[in-house]
Amino acid sequence: MSTVEDNARPVLEAHGLVKRYGHVTALAGADFELLPGEILAVIGDNGAGKSSLIKALSGALVPDEGQILLDGRPVRFHSPADARRAGIETVYQDLAVAPALDIASNMFLGREIRRKGVLGRVFRLLDHKRMQAEADGHMKDLKIGITSTRQAVETLSGGQRQGVAVARSAAFARHVVIMDEPTAALGVKESGMVLELIRQVRDRGLPVILISHDMPAVFDVADRIHIQRLGRRVAVVRPSETDMAETVAIMTGAAPGNLDGAANGDVTI
Amino acid sequence: MSTVTATDHAEAGRGRGLPARAARFLALPAVGPLLALLLACVYFTVRTDRFLTGANLSLIVQQVMVVGALAAGQTIVILTAGIDLSNGAVMALGTIFMTRLAVSGGVPGVWAILIGVAVCTAFGVLNGTLVTMAKLPPFIVTLGTWNIAFALTHVYSNEQTITGLPKSLTFLGRTFPLGGTDVTYGSVVMLALFAVAWYVLRQTAAGRHVYAVGDDREAARLTGIPDRRLLLTVYTAAGAIYGLAGLLLVGRTSVGDPQAGQTDNLDSITAVVLGGVSLFGGRGSIIGALCGALIVGVIRNGLQLTGVPSIYQVLITGILVILAVSVDQLARRRRA
Numbered sequence: 001m002s003t004v005e006d007n008a009r010p011v012l013e014a015h016g017l018v019k020r021y022g023h024v025t026a027l028a029g030a031d032f033e034l035l036p037g038e039i040l041a042v043i044g045d046n047g048a049g050k051s052s053l054i055k056a057l058s059g060a061l062v063p064d065e066g067q068i069l070l071d072g073r074p075v076r077f078h079s080p081a082d083a084r085r086a087g088i089e090t091v092y093q094d095l096a097v098a099p100a101l102d103i104a105s106n107m108f109l110g111r112e113i114r115r116k117g118v119l120g121r122v123f124r125l126l127d128h129k130r131m132q133a134e135a136d137g138h139m140k141d142l143k144i145g146i147t148s149t150r151q152a153v154e155t156l157s158g159g160q161r162q163g164v165a166v167a168r169s170a171a172f173a174r175h176v177v178i179m180d181e182p183t184a185a186l187g188v189k190e191s192g193m194v195l196e197l198i199r200q201v202r203d204r205g206l207p208v209i210l211i212s213h214d215m216p217a218v219f220d221v222a223d224r225i226h227i228q229r230l231g232r233r234v235a236v237v238r239p240s241e242t243d244m245a246e247t248v249a250i251m252t253g254a255a256p257g258n259l260d261g262a263a264n265g266d267v268t269i
Numbered sequence: 270m271s272t273v274t275a276t277d278h279a280e281a282g283r284g285r286g287l288p289a290r291a292a293r294f295l296a297l298p299a300v301g302p303l304l305a306l307l308l309a310c311v312y313f314t315v316r317t318d319r320f321l322t323g324a325n326l327s328l329i330v331q332q333v334m335v336v337g338a339l340a341a342g343q344t345i346v347i348l349t350a351g352i353d354l355s356n357g358a359v360m361a362l363g364t365i366f367m368t369r370l371a372v373s374g375g376v377p378g379v380w381a382i383l384i385g386v387a388v389c390t391a392f393g394v395l396n397g398t399l400v401t402m403a404k405l406p407p408f409i410v411t412l413g414t415w416n417i418a419f420a421l422t423h424v425y426s427n428e429q430t431i432t433g434l435p436k437s438l439t440f441l442g443r444t445f446p447l448g449g450t451d452v453t454y455g456s457v458v459m460l461a462l463f464a465v466a467w468y469v470l471r472q473t474a475a476g477r478h479v480y481a482v483g484d485d486r487e488a489a490r491l492t493g494i495p496d497r498r499l500l501l502t503v504y505t506a507a508g509a510i511y512g513l514a515g516l517l518l519v520g521r522t523s524v525g526d527p528q529a530g531q532t533d534n535l536d537s538i539t540a541v542v543l544g545g546v547s548l549f550g551g552r553g554s555i556i557g558a559l560c561g562a563l564i565v566g567v568i569r570n571g572l573q574l575t576g577v578p579s580i581y582q583v584l585i586t587g588i589l590v591i592l593a594v595s596v597d598q599l600a601r602r603r604r605a
Contacts, residue, residue, distance in 0.1 A: 081493045096491040098484040100551045105477055110493040112474035124473040150293070 008035050009072060011207050012057065012088070012176050017066035019052050026052035027063060028231030031259075034176060039198060039208045041218040043251055044228030051180070053228060054211055058090040058178050059083030070175060087174030091165045093181035099154035103146060104128070104135040106153050107168045138171045139163070141204075142197050159190030163197060170201045177201055178209045183217060195221045215244055227251050235259055298553045301596070302544045302560035305589075309564055313571030320574055323450030330452075333566035334459040335360075335521065337559060338514035339533050340540035341459075341466050342507035344558040347541050348470070349483040349503050350550025351400065351407035355392060356511050357533030358418035361526075363389040363515035365422050368431040368525025371438050378437025386512030392418060393508015397501035415534065422527050431525030441520030455517045462513065463559045470555055479503060484551025540565060542590050547597050564589070 014032035018025070027049045034040050044050040055061040057068065059077030068075050070086055077083045080090065097106045108131045114120030115127045135149040144163040146156065153161055162182055169177045179198060183191035195217055202208050202223075212218050218225060219239045227235040227250050234257030235250045249255035294300065313320040339356045346353045367385030370376040376384070392414055399410040441455035470476035481489040482496050490496045518529060544561030546553030569582040 080491060084493055090491075092491055094487075096485075096488040098481040098488050098551065100484045101477070101481060105481075109477065109481055109489070112477060114474070124475070126472055126474060126477070 010034055010069070011036050012068070012070055012209075014053075014057065014068045015066055017053065017056055017063045017068075019049075019056065019061060019063050025231055027056070027066075029066070030228070030231060031233050032057065032226065033236075034207050034209055035224075036207055037202065037205060038223040039202050039210055039221055041210045041212060041222035041225045042228060043212065043215075043218060043225060043247070045251060048228040048251075049231040050211060050228045052231075054090075054178060054180055054209070057083070057176075057209070058088060058180075084172070088176045088178065089169030089173035090178040090180060091162070091169050091182050093184045097153045097161055097164055100152055102150045102152050103139070103156075103164055104132040104149040106164055107131070107135040107138065107149070107171065109168075111172065134171075135167075138167045142167050142170065142200055144197070157190065158186050159193045162186060162190070162194050166194065166197045166201065170204070170206060173206055175206075176209065177206050178211075180211045181213065182210070183212065183214055191217060215248065219244055219247075227257065229253060229257070233257075233259060298545050299557040299560060302557045302564065305543075306560045306564050306567065309567045309571065313567065313574065316571070317574045320571055323448065325570065325574075327450050327452050327456065329563070329566045329570050330456040330459070331521065332570065333562045334453075334455050335514055335518045335530075336533055336536045336540060336565075337459050337562040338462055338510060338517055339530075339537040340544075340558045340562050341462050341555060342510035342514070343534075343537040343541050344544070344546055344553070344555045345466065345470070345479060345503050346407070346507050347483075347538075347546055347548060348479050348550060348553065349500055350486070351483075351500070351504075352411065352538070352548070353396065353504075353507060354408065354411040354534045355396060355415040355418055356411075356507070356514075356537055357530035358415045358422065359389050359392045359508065360511045360515040360518065360533065361528075361530040362392070362418045362422045362425070363512045364519050364525050364529060365426045365431065365527055367438060367515065367519060368434055369426065371435055372431050372433055372525075378435050381438065382516060385515055386509060389512030389515060390505060390508040393505040393511070394501070396508070397504030400504060401497040401500045419531075426525065426527040428527060430527065432523075434519065434523055434525070438516075439520050439523050441517055442523060443520075453520070455520045458513070459517060460559075462510065463555060466555045475499075475502075480551050482551075483549075536565070537562075539586060539590055542593050542597075543586075545593065545597070547601070548594070549597075549601065552597075561593075 010033045012034040014030065017027045017030040019027040030049060030053050032053060042050055042054065052061065056063045059080045059082045062078060068077070075086055077086070098109065101109070113127045113131050115125045119125040120127070132149045139146055139149065142163065144160060144167060146160060153164060156164070166182070183194050186194060191214070198208055198210060198221055210218070210222060222239055225237050225239060225247060226233055227237065227247065229251060236259065237247055246255060250257050319325060339360060342356055343353055363385040366388045367381045370384055371378055371381035396410055396414055399405050400407050441458060442453055444451035444453050470479060478489065478494045478499050481494060482499055486496055519525065540562035541558045542548065542561065543564050544553065544557030544559065546558055565586055568585055569579065572582050573579060
């Protein structure tokens with residue numbers, strides 16, 4: 001289980017990220033810290049720079065200023081593929097799976113396994129059997145009940161589809177899994193299932209960044225909560241120590257944050 | 270543990286039982302068109318004893334080989350949720366280059382062929398570049414290149430049909446005996462083209478990516494598939510295939526005809542649609558497209574043999590196209 005040490009070295013951290021779009025400043029010197037073995041929720045009102053922050057961490061945008069460190073080493077991501085190569089996997093809210101392809105094909109999309117020897121090297125022949133077996137293993141690891149990995153993803157429920165995406169990222173992530181609103185498209189029961197998956201991923205040793213609007217879900221599953229406001233991190237709270245009302249108050253600016261950068265209240269941007 | 274029910278259940282669960290296999294076979298995208306093709310063949314076999322002969326079947330394949338090859342290129346484009354209106358005109362331009370260079374340019378046959386295929390490939394690159402870099406809709410891009418290729422064909426050929434081709438250009442029209450029937454090399458080349466395309470689409474990562482990009486381009490991009498490079502490759506490969514179709518056409522007709530291929534773009538789309546490939550991309554089998562081309566060929570041939578005016582073939586094809594697209598739409602609505 002998760003006993004997060006506050007002084008452990010962060011797996012992923014960012015300092016002073018700035019991103020401007022013309023006159024709009026999406027990130028105004030944002031900091032970020034993800035500790036080993038934790039579920040860190042990132043919350044913030046619309047326009048708080050939450051999604052810009054996550055895009056910077058997942059390689060979907062390049063910040064104008066600031067630094068990102070992975071395991072203490074500075075990294076620069078120019079595309080999601082860069083971040084993926086570095087061991088950061090992202091699960092997107094809009095169920096980024098190809099519906100007509102089967103589960104195994106989706107799981108290994110872009111990372112297909114070829115047969116050994118000449119068949120694979122020269123004739124590029126895919127090893128369907130091995131991919132199906134491994135996909136089956138990954139789905140079972142996370143206890144996602146499916147009939148066969150040869151099922152088309154479109155035959156699955158929304159929760160199961162998200163399960164495929166989560167299993168894919170858990171299987172390939174070496175450092176971090178980012179979940180961008182993974183329950184936004186799902187019903188209550190299915191959301192519960194995905195939250196359970198998130199816990200399982202954490203318990204297997206992968207730290208998880210969870211972006212969510214769903215406060216009860218955040219308080220249910222997160223070890224720490226990063227509160228983003230007006231392009232910066234204004235507070236980090238623990239659900240065990242801070243209640244939901246206070247957290248929402250910090251998020252909306254009704255209460256001050258607890259970090260230095262936000263000591264003077266609102267940041268003008 | 271080892272009761273029959275438990276075993277049955279476990280097997281069904283893993284999808285290995287006979288019923289599961291049968292269900293999976295019936296769900297394969299090419300099965301519907303294949304059954305339709307067989308049905309058409311059975312019908313004409315019953316109606317006339319001139320249908321099911323080696324010579325007649327060989328003739329049908331010869332008649333569909335050009336549109337069939339074009340349909341192979343059309344299929345990979347449509348699988349990416351694109352469309353290619355330029356293929357017939359691009360093929361015609363390729364044949365004019367091949368034949369004119371060989372006949373009046375004094376270029377050796379092999380080089381003339383390579384240059385013709387290169388011209389078609391260049392049009393594929395142009396289509397792919399406009400679709401990916403300029404982000405124009407494939408329909409509009411290929412509507413434009415269709416007209417450009419058509420115009421260039423007429424300018425370069427001076428509206429003249431080119432005759433007197435050397436043997437090095439028409440070898441695909443030659444035949445070899447197979448079980449007492451003369452089969453053209455071109456028929457074999459077309460079938461081989463489909464076999465290769467099937468292999469790439471089904472058995473390689475690149476083929477999976479074609480389906481993924483056509484199915485949900487954004488999802489494919491997010492999983493790290495270089496979607497633009499893939500699309501460019503698909504249009505380029507399609508162009509090269511149209512060049513090969515041009516060579517088949519030259520083999521079949523022994524001339525370079527600037528009027529050739531004028532409705533072949535729509536005929537190739539017809540074959541693809543009859544083959545159960547979804548115009549929305551990401552679904553369908555290239556073997557289905559081959560069946561689609563053969564269905565048109567079999568119906569045309571069968572109606573001729575049974576003395577029905579050929580215009581009825583056009584009527585039937587029209588009805589079949591609407592039926593095939595309706596089936597695709599219904600299936601999509603049920604999934605949504």
